Amino acid sequence: MIKRILLIVILAVAVVAAAAGTPAPEAEAGKLSDLGEAAWARQEIAEMNALGIITGYPEGVFSPYKNVTIMEAVVMLIRAIGLEEQARSLDDASVDYEMPQGLTWGRGYLIAAVQRGMLDGANLYQFKPGEPATRLEVALLTYYALKLNSESSPLAFADAGQIPQERHGHIAALVNNDIMRGLPGNLFCPYEYNNRAQMAVLLSRIIGNKFADPYPDRRLSGTISSVDLNSQLLSIQPGGNKFFTSDCEVFIDGNSAAPADLNAGDEAELILDESGQAVFIKAHRQKDYTSYKGKVESLFPIAGEYWLALVDFGGNNLTRPVAGGVGVNEPGGRRDISSLSEGEFVEIKVSDNKIIEINSLDCTTLSGKVESVQYSSLTLRDDSGEEYELDVPGNVVVMKNGGAMTYEGVMEGDLVEVSVYDEKALKIDVLRSGEIEGEIEELDTSGTWGITIVDDDGDTEEYTVDDDVEVERDGRTIDFEDLDEGERVRLELDSDDYVIYIEVLDEDDNGEIEGEIEELDTSGTWGITIVDDDGDTEEYTVDDDVEVERDGRTIDFEDLDEGEWVRLELNSRDIVVGIEADEEVSIIKGVVKDLTTDSSQVIIRLVREDNGRTAQYDVTSDTVCARDDDDIDLDEVIIGAEVEVRVRDGEAERIKVTNDEDITVEGEVTSVDTSRERITIRQVNGNKFTFDFAADYDLEDDEGDRITELDDVEEGWDVKLELENGEVEKLTQE
Secondary structure: OOOOOEEEEOOEEEEOOOOOOOOOOOOOOOOOOOHHHHHHHHHHHHHHHHHOOOOOOOOOOOOOOOEOEHHHHHHHHHHHOOOHHHHHHOOOOOOOOOOOOOOOOOHHHHHHHHHHOOOOHHHHHHOOOOOEOEHHHHHHHHHHHOOOOOOOOOOOOOOHHHOOHHHHHHHHHHHHOOOOOOEOOOEOOOOOEOEHHHHHHHHHHHHHOOOOOOOHHHEEEEEEEEEEOOOOEEEEEOOEEEEEEEEEEEEEOOEEEOHHHOOOOOEEEEEEOOOOOEEEEEEEOOOOOEEEEEEEEEEEEEOOEEEEEEEEOOOOEEEEEEOOOOOEEEOOEEEOHHHOOOOOEEEEEEEOOEEEEEEEOOOEEEEEEEEEEOOOEEEEEOOOOOEEEEEOOOOOEEEEOOEEEOHHHOOOOOEEEEEEEOOEEEEEEEEEOOEEEEEEEEEEOOOOOEEEEEEOOOOEEEEEEEEEEEEEEOOEEEOHHHOOOOOEEEEEEOOOOEEEEEEEOOOOOOOEEEEEEEEEEOOOOOEEEEEEOOOOEEEEEEEEEEEEEEOOEEEOHHHOOOOOEEEEEEOOOOEEEEEEEOOOEEEEEEEEEEEOOOOOOEEEEEEEOOOOOEEEEEEEEEEEEEEOOEEEOHHHOOOOOEEEEEEEOOEEEEEEEEEOOOOEEEEEEEEEEOOOOEEEEEOOOOOEEEEEEEEEEEEEOOOOOEOOOHHHOOOOOEEEEEEEOOEEEEEEEO
């Protein structure tokens, strides 16, 4: 579309256009048949039609998507600001400027518009009444009609650059006063034509926001006390009784309704016709709503209305349509919903499955050092030493160096800025790591102190050292000058990047962890879960560039196997940067077949789970035995128990009992306690074990016959005991 030039001087507007013409005649206000075509503007159209500001055509249609001409826009605005009588009285007035050629109607409206400052009389001869009006032209006509003041706030529309710079202040005044809003996609579209439905909405906002009240005697507000459908009589206080017409348009909370839907207690606004009957009723009903707070995921238009997708503080996703006329409320004003951006934090109120209110959350900003990081909380200490315990919701936004990262990447010691609402950390900006680890490459102890280290990524960094720096080695305080090049240290920095604390790390504190791989995560951010020497399960994040070796060969991270014994190398942020798979260490699962505990050579024999073969391993004085993460003695291991044995060079380093309660054990009966229903057996290695009988147990002799009494079980019998939850369910004589 060719952009037409607006000739606007001081308080005047002249519109240059190309085509002339007069509008189709309008009909008297009445019921319109095609409002369903523009349901998003139905209430505003009905309201303007009832007031006679924009009426329908003789055939009873409104044609909501028909373009508004320049002349029609002027007439509608003149009516809306209450100057119609003045305009009609000026129809025959003499003026000292030239009227447009071929003008057949509306002369008084143009004169009134010049007097109002909407048009420039000196350029009025260029006016072409039948030319469609653009959104920018309608905006400027409205700005001058309402005598607004230009505002300096910037325009947030994505296409703001298409609006002449000198008009930004005019458009900002309209937007900030909720008279004009953007279109889907956060666009203003200044050179698109304005249609009749859009014009109705604009004029309704002018009146609704009390910039004008053209027909105060025909407007009535109050609380409905009763509705008589038979008599078509409505009682409203204050105001008394009012009849409503048979074609009266009724809206409740923005939705089309009927008089029968009105209730006592509804707050209502009525528009009356010339005879005093209500032809339009706009009611508001107190309704329950549900409030949600969270982060905006997206805002998108569907069939003429906006839909908003939100992730609440609990990490739950919610997508709902936005009711017409809803904007974004924030401290100091209200902005158009089209300016709402992904990542903003808001409160929404939902009623009848629609968003009826959006409030921007007023966040405060805290800066400081991360003292501790938990799964859903963070402790922050600011520069004054005050600590803040903050909840971290599942949808927290974390940024570092301009890029997004996960909350798991936030570490103790990091210096951060946190956007906080209601003690919740909504956004965390990691400014830098507050603690640095590396090897001392150089010390500067002359003049201003300095230290140069090589960090875990191999990068060389130089830092200025505070005069009052605290330095510790082996728990003792030393002087800065006593540090040695080559020592591994941890540096703590203040907000000015000065080193205020140095800790010399133990030589064996090299960030290495050993254990058995329990689980590998090769999707998304890599992870590895291992069971370490103490039987503890630990989960670590794995760097994308991790180096993995097995038997001296480099392999891919995905080629590791669960059950392998590995050595992990961690950097200062506890992220795995190196993995060495130790093939000399293996984890063998099986059932204990034999275990010697009283000879010079202690061995354990297993029936392996993987192949059913018997394997034998030496047990040394350093072998650790455990059950349920508790250390036990070797003679507490039952022959028949299920175990995992960590083997290195043919020796059992660790024996972990995984199941000794739901198994079958064998041995010789040494005693039977019939009163307590308890039995003690001695296994082939001489170790004794005592078991209780279950509530319902079975006894069988060596021929398979049932034994009726526990008293019949004799000492010296070889028996097989079937255990469940550690109790004897069945005893069979061997």
